[in-house]
Structure formats: structure tokens, C-alpha cells
Amino acid sequence: MNGGFCWSADERRATAGLYRLLARLWLREVDPTLVDLLNRDPILAAFFPISCDTSSPLIDAAMLEMLSVDFCRLFVGPRGHRIPSQSVWQHGMLESETTVSMRQWIDLVGYASRVDSGNVPHDHLAVQLDVMAHILGQHDLWESHPEELESLAATYHAAHLSWASPLLDEVESRAETSLYRQLAHVTRDALRLVPA
Amino acid sequence: MNDTRTTRRQLLRLGLAASSPAALAALSGCRPPNSESALPPGGESPAAQLSPQQQAINLEKWRRIRGKPYETGKLGAAPGVCQLPGPGAKRNWPERDKYKNTKQIPGMCQLCSTVCGIIGHVQDGRLVKIEGNPRDPNSRGFLCAKGHAGLNHLYHPERLLYPLRRVGPRGAGQWKRISWDEALDEIAARLKAVRDSGRLEEFAFHQGRLRSKDAVKRFLNAFGTRTQLSHRALCSGNRRAANLTYIWESDWDLNDVANTKYILNFGSNAFEAHQGHIPLASRIQDARFRNGAKLVTFDVRLSNTAGASDEWHAPFPGTDGAIALAMSHAILEAGLQDDSFLDRWTNVSAHELKEHLAPYTPEWAEKISGVPAADIRRIALEFAEAAPTCTTLCNRGSSAHLNGYYNDRAIHLLNAVVGNVGKKGGWCWSPWSSIDPALKPPPLPPTPATWSVLEDPPEYPLANVWRRMRVGEIIYLYLWQQRARLQVYMTYNLDSPLTWPEESLTQQVLTDEQRIGFHVCINCFYNETAHYADLVLPWATYLERWDLDARASYALRPYTGLRTPMIEPLGESRDIRDFFPELARRIGGGMEKWYPNESVQQYMERWAANVPANPRTGKSGLERLLDEGIWESDRQPYYEPHLRKLTDEELRGTITDPDTGIIAKDGVGIGIMVDGTPLRGFATPSRKFEIRSLFAQRVGRNQDCSELIRQSGVTRTANRPDAHQGHDVDIEPMPTWFQPVELRELSDDELVMTSFKWNVHNHGRTMNLKWLAEIVHTNPAWIHPDTARRLGLRDGDWIEITAYHSRELQRRSPHLSQDRSIEVDPRGRPIAGRLQVPVVVMEGIHPRVLAMSNSCGHWQYTSVAQAKKNTVAGTHLAGTDGALLRDADWERNMWWEDSTGGTPGKWKPNTGNGWNQNRVMPIAPDPVTGQQAFHDTVVSIRKIG
Incomplete structure (x- = not known):
């Protein structure tokens, strides 16, 4: 990465799209629709290879289960896992003050995802990536107030997207499926697109 | 893609594709493609209903704050599960004003059985402090270390937050997340099958x-099973x-x-491990400082209670009853x-009693104890x-023996003598062991008639x-x-492999799908029980759910x-109050009618409706409890109820x-005529304090006691059922005492193994709490210098313990021995198990005790409980990026991690997470009540390493 901000509208749009994709993958296990997408789109397939034989439902089911088990082992539990949440990685606990901070950011930027139904911590990496996608997706504001948006995005990034390096290292070393190894790898690079 | 850094161009192409x-x-699942969020639909949040304009960035606000919207660290260091001041850190007194702007919410602790009233300080939606509720008449605002560590419990990073279904064989430890809908559907289908089978008792909770x-x-009850199992026999049955x-x-x-002048304590570690805990311990100290009360303790071990007593005597294990009978003898003499x-x-x-006690002389007791x-x-004198401002005190120290029932009868007898x-300052009781009876829960289904x-x-006549x-x-x-089988086994807040005797048997049975068809585990954490489940349901902590609760109060009302x-509740954790109604509706068949369509809060409102108005605030019912946390009635304390005139x-x-x-x-007794006055008397068949219990004798023999x-008037008491015949x-009708043969004939190279509990832990559910685990995390065997000399042992040396079943x-x-293959040693002793542990040599223990x-x-209960910085192989621990993050916990403050893996000769004192004594503790129920004899196991030891 060259350290520059993604100034053009297309670049912002692409970065937002990338963050949304990553957010979805960090959030929960893949489902058949998502597997289908990752298999069909050649660019997506190149980054996130899933060897699914869609002509064989049994193999598909086994693959999905394997991915689910790996996701569970890495992020859900029940033991030896690390929830990909800033509180856990920064303070060794759930719901530290970084959660409160994320709530304030969500309020400030008008993020309207439905994650606050209670089942995902607000400082979960998936939410944090999606909030950045939301910020980058404010196309009109970026056109009218580019400096303020840049400052806001950089501040947000520094506060809530600069913590994940140890998590990504661990996922890369512990993942048993290529999907999640690759997720960590791509996320590490993607986080560098928006400089703090 | 994995080996090299992805280029900016590649990433942007990926983003465009996405x-x-x-x-x-x-x-986005069903979300329209023009949506900005990638996250899946969940419950409709207020934010989700905003118009597009409202969903834009609030630039005006951003201009005002010109920085982060929330500065972390406002309260200083976060009260993390893991963060500790660390060795050498400067310690300051708490800032008095630190929590003055928090929202204060009352609650009840549940990190042990004492359930002290607490107040939670909530700020920005986070619980930041727990302290005692001074309105609690039992705990009076005191709160122990466990209570304060509730924050560790709530915010533990390894808490269960989602339902899980096992993948692969039971006990293999592989899981996947499922939805609550899937979980409840599966459980309902299993429970319906139990109902269809007609063997409703094969569903056990x-x-x-x-x-x-x-x-x-x-x-x-709504389901129709009476198979509700508990751990009372592991605790307080005798x-x-x-x-x-x-x-x-x-x-x-x-x-x-609190009002006494003499406390005669037989084996109770009241300052650390009594169920009365802080309410009892604080009153004992009140009596000592205010009344000059004397505390005399008999205990095989110099517990913190024994150490703080005026006198400590170390009797031979299980002889408390003999001493107590001898004291009664001496008093009568x-x-x-x-x-x-x-x-x-x-x-x-008095004359009959004196005759009965004649053989139990102090000299006789000296020989035994x-x-x-x-x-x-x-x-005794x-x-x-x-008297009457004196009282005995006892608990597991005297009762968790094969003769524990007789020990405690002998001890209680002293009070009658x-x-x-x-009497005020004496040995009291109250009939209220739970919440005020004025508050009745909404009507319950009738108790089913199943038997398991x-x-x-049937072997234990006084158990039920x-x-x-x-x-x-x-x-x-x-x-x-195979005396029973379970189709569905639902465990709740249970850690049986760790806390039950014979760990390996427990594991074998929990693994066996023929014996337990389906196992649902409800818990806040993955533990040794959850490891053998088919489904794990994430339970809400006691800081996230509803109850009305109380204990028998030392205020005697x-x-x-x-x-x-x-x-x-964090994540998708839920309480049984929340999901049992849903499960009942899925099972149907009439269960649903016991669950009206109401919220948990509405249910609690009905339950608390009789809480009277506080004259000062005008609030009553649940509203008053939400305000104050506790309501105490104005009943008179329960002194000498037998003297109340009818x-x-x-x-x-x-x-x-x-x-x-x-x-x-x-035909139902309500009182007794004494000197022409109708008095209530005791609630016994004779309406008197029954030193001689014909009832116990008859029940033991399966004779009719109707x-x-x-x-007695206590008509809920039951005759033993037909299933007990044979x-x-x-059961001796009079207080008496016997000594198990293996203790009577203890050979010179044998010891008696006992167990004990620390003030900062309960039996199986607190070692995951970092603040507590740092204080106590390991448990080498305590032995007396005499034993050490005999075997050439020093502090930190290792021994192998061989434990034996009771002769x-x-x-x-x-x-107990049927269908079991039990190894026998060359001296004919039946072996229960072997365990290798280090020793601590100290005077503060009886020479014949380990x-x-x-x-x-x-071995499953979170990294903290296992004293491991990380449970997996890998180069990185949470927060170990030195350039970026510093998590004082995992990196620096888990100072007790044992890097030797518990290797004899290399292990360093005060490291590691200790050893489960139940690996070698045999199943040993008192033949009368069934209480587990945790303090009677005969062992031999040898030096290793």
C-alpha cells in the first residue's frame, strides 16, 4: 500500500465493498448463498478459494460443516477461542470501554446496521469494518466535505481498526481452513488501505 | 495469495467484485442490494428504522467534538477479567467519588450459595463495580472477594455466548454454532419422544x-418428571x-x-466455607468483639477459622460426635x-439421658479422638x-463422614442438654429458608408421580x-x-466431573450414549460437564437475569x-425463565398452559405483588424491589417458637x-398442653425436641409412620415408598456414635485424606475468575512433619497418593460394588485411584491426615482456570503485539502458569492449576442419609520424583 487515502469515488466505493465483504465473513459462518458467490465470481474465488462441488449436496454439506466448525473453534468457542472483538484483544474482557466508544461512533456516523439486536458486541471486528464501509459509502458527504470526512475516517480507523494485528496473526496460524487463513491475510492488507 | 502482501490494485478489484x-x-441475505450494510438481518433496532437523512454522518457533531466521540479510560483501568495491578504496582485507596455518577441497580450475588444482596454500578451500559447492599438484613452490606469478582464472571472473554451443537463423538470437543431455534426444536423433539415413550422419569434435570x-x-412438573437431581448430598445432607x-x-x-458468648465449633470453616459465609462470619466476629464471646474450634486442619479461634484442637478425623457425646456426659456429670x-x-x-451417655466419658473420647x-x-463446662448464650456450630467438617449423621446428632444434642x-444467643432456627412466604410464585403445576x-x-432412608x-x-x-437410563439429561450450572467423586466413572457415563441418550448443558462457561454434552446452551449470568431470592436469615425472620x-444478557445468552416457556410451547401436549403469554418482568410483578408499600416512597411490589433490592418483613425474630401460646x-x-x-x-398435631397452658411446642410427633427419634428408627425399617x-403437623413428610421395601x-433412635472400621484399624502407614475449601472459591465454578485464581490456584497436599519425616519428604517434594474404597x-x-471391577492391592485393600501431587509440610494439620x-x-474450564496463558499452540497471545498492545493479564500477570506441565522434580511451588482430588475420592455415601463422606478416605502415600 502506498499510504494514500482512497480519494476517488470509485476507490472509496471499492474499499467500502471490500470492507463489507470482510465484515460479513468475520461476522458469522458462511452459508450456501455466500459459498455460491465465492465460487462463481472468479475474483472472489481467487482470494477466497472454497472447493465446493455444487453438483454434490453431500460434499457441499460436509464442506459447510467443516467451515462452520473452524469458524466456531476460532471465534465462537467453546474453548481456546478469541472473539474478534477489540475489548477481548485489548483489555482481556468482553464489553470494555471500547464497546462504549463504538456505540458513540455508531451514533455519530448514523450507522444503521441491525447488529444492535444484542448478539454481536459493538466492538466486534465485523461491526467495525462495516462501520468503516458505511463511512466510505457516504458519497455525497465525501464530495462536499472531503477533509472532514478524511479526518473522521482516519480518527475512526486509529481508534477501532488498528488493534487487530495480533488477532490476524493468530487466525492465520490457527485456522484449519484456507478460507479463514485467507480472511486474516486479506483483512490485514485491507486495513492498510485506510491509513490512520 | 497467502505468501505475499496483496497489492492495492488487487484489493480494490476484490472490493469492486464484492x-x-x-x-x-x-x-446481505434478504437485504435489498442497495443497502450499505453487509450485516445480516436481526431484530429491528431503532437505528434500523431511521430515514436515509438520519443515517448520514452527523457532521455538526463531529465539528463540535473534533476528536474521538468517547474517550476511553474515563474510569481509569477497565475492571477487566485479566487486568491486575501487577507485582510492584502502586496501590491506592479507591476514589470515593469514582462511582458517584453511575446508575445503581440492586441484585443478588450467586457466586456461592449465600446469595448476598448486591448493588451494581452501571455506566454507559456497562457494569463497572459491584458492592454489597446494606439493606440486606443477612449480609448487611458486606461482600466477599467472590462477590466483587462478579465482573470477571460477567465479562469473561471465554464466556459461552451462543448455542452450540457437538460435531463428532461426544466428548471429542468439536462444536459448531447453531441458532436458538434449532436448539429448542431439537430439545423439544427429544423431550416429546420421552413423553411418547411413557417413561417420563427418563428425563432428568x-x-x-x-x-x-x-x-x-x-x-x-409441567413436563411430568420428578427426576430432579441435585448436589445436596455432596454438601449438607447429614x-x-x-x-x-x-x-x-x-x-x-x-x-x-451475634448474641452469643460461647461458640463451640466442630469442624466448620465458618470464616471461609460455611453456607452462612459472610453473614455468619461477620456475626461471629461481632460477638467476639462486642460480647467477648469465646470461639473454640475442633478441626483436623488449621483452617483460617481455626487459626482465628481462641482455641484450636485437632481431633482424629470423624470423631467430633464422640467428643460431643463426651461433653454432654461431662455436663450431666x-x-x-x-x-x-x-x-x-x-x-x-435428664436421668435417662445421663444413663444413656454413661459410657461416653471424656476418657473414652480421648482414646478415640x-x-x-x-x-x-x-x-464442656x-x-x-x-448457657443459654452459647451455641454449637458445625458443617461439612463433622457431617461429610460415613458417621456424619451421628456426629451431627451428637453435636446438636449439646444444645438441648x-x-x-x-434462645437468644443460642442454637436457633427459622422455618423460612427462602423468600418471605407472603410472596407466592404464580401457581405451579402439580408434582408428578414418577419415580426414579x-x-x-431406596438404600438411603433419610435422604428424602x-x-x-x-x-x-x-x-x-x-x-x-444400569439401574436406570436417561433418554434426556439436562444439566444446569453443574460441574460433575470435577465436583463428584470418582471423576473417571463420571466421565465414562457422560460419554456413554446408551446410558445417557441426549445431554443438554445449560451453563455460562464451557466446563467439564459441557464437554460431554450434545447441545450447550449459553446461560445468562446472575447479573443479567431475574429471580426473587433469599436464604435462611441470621436475623431469624x-x-x-x-x-x-x-x-x-451478552451475546445470545438467555436464562431458563426466558426460554423454558418457548421450549414448553414447542413440546406442547398441555405444557404450554403453564406459561401464559407474558414477559419475565410481568411474571416477577405477579410474584412480588404482595411486597407492601414503603411508606416513605409509596412504592410497592416489584417497583419497590427494583428501587431497594430487598424487602424484610416486620415479623418478630424466631426465638423459642415452642413457647408460643396457641x-x-x-x-x-x-x-x-x-x-x-x-x-x-x-388428627393433625398443632401443639401441646404444658402445665395447663396450650403451647405450640416443637413440630415433631411428640411436640418436643426429639432426642429419641422413633420416627427415624421406623423409617429406617420401612415401617408405616403415618x-x-x-x-408432628409436618404433613408433607413422607413415608418411604413401596419401592424402598427390602x-x-x-437407625439408632438415640444419639450415639460409631467409627468406620477402616479408621478404627488405620495402620501406621495409612493416612486419612480430607478436603477443604478456600474463602475465595466455591467448589467448581470460580477458578475461571482471574481475581480469585490469582489468590488461590493450586492445591498441593498438606501433610504433618511426622509424616514428612517418615517418608523423607520436604516442601515441594512429590508423592503418589493411593486411595482406597471404604471397608x-x-x-x-x-x-456400591456391584458390576464394578475394582483393583485390590496386595494387602486386600480396594483401590479407588492414584494421584501424584506435591506436598506442603506444616504443623497445622493432624499427624494422621492428608x-x-x-x-x-x-481441564476444560477456561484458560484462567487451567492457568494457561493460551490454550492453543501459536505464537501470539491476546494482546501480545508489543508495538501496539499490552495486555497485562496474559502476558505478565498470569505469573502462576506452570511451564513444567506438572512434572515432579521440576514443578515450582504455587504454580499451576492444581489437581482434582475427585480423581481418587471414592463414592462413599453415609448409609443413613447418603451424604458423601469427603473426609474419610484412607490413603497410603509414597515419595516419587
């Missing part, structure tokens, strides 16, 4: 600490049975220690007994001279007659012996406390037996 309409549709009794009872034998109406003695109480209010005269007869006599029963050998084993105490430690054995969500209304329509003086209405039950047990039980309870604390030795 922005295609097809991709957006796939990413097995609880650890349970404080939502109404919710469980409602579900089980003490309760001894109390009930004497007074019937309460299984809990509430020694009025000296003529210091209360003749008036004995002759008027017990069913044995090792405590000098002169001390026994002196203490001191105790009697302090000196006449302190029910697991819930009501007055109360359903059950015999927890035989459950897995009887399943192993009832109160009621409210447990209320201080914050919303009212004219009570006497209307009664008949008085001319021979016994017993006053009965419709008439005795009617005379299982007669001789006494082989004779008395042969059913002691190990419980709570240690977890």
Missing part, C-alpha cells in the same frame, strides 16, 4: 447451584437430617452467634444440664456455664423423607450399573431479595390427648 449487485444480495427453583419446578430428626420444621440451624428444658421440652428425661479428656471436660434451644432410583435411591435431599453421588454409579438484569382460634375444634398432652385438630407424621437400615461400606452398602483443597484441577 460491490456487484449479485454480491451485495449474497452478502440435574442442577448445580439453583436459585430459580420456581422456574425449574414449573418446567419439570447436618440437615440431624436437625430434622430433632426439630422437623427446619433443616438449617441458625446459630444466633457436673450437674450443669438444664433439667427444666430436658424434662419439659425433650422426650428423654486424641483430644485430652481434661480439655473435653473443661470446654465452659459451654454449659455460658444446656437448654439454649431457640436416581432421585430416590423430610426434604428431598437426594443422593447425588450415586447417580453416575447407578447409571453405570424472612426477607426477599431481587435479582434483576443489571445489563442485557390462640383461641387455633384451639377451636381441637382435641387434647390426656396421656401425651398433644393438641390435634382433625401417625407420627400427623402428630432396603431396611438400622465399612463394603459391608454396609454392598450395592488434606487437599477442592476447586482446583480444571
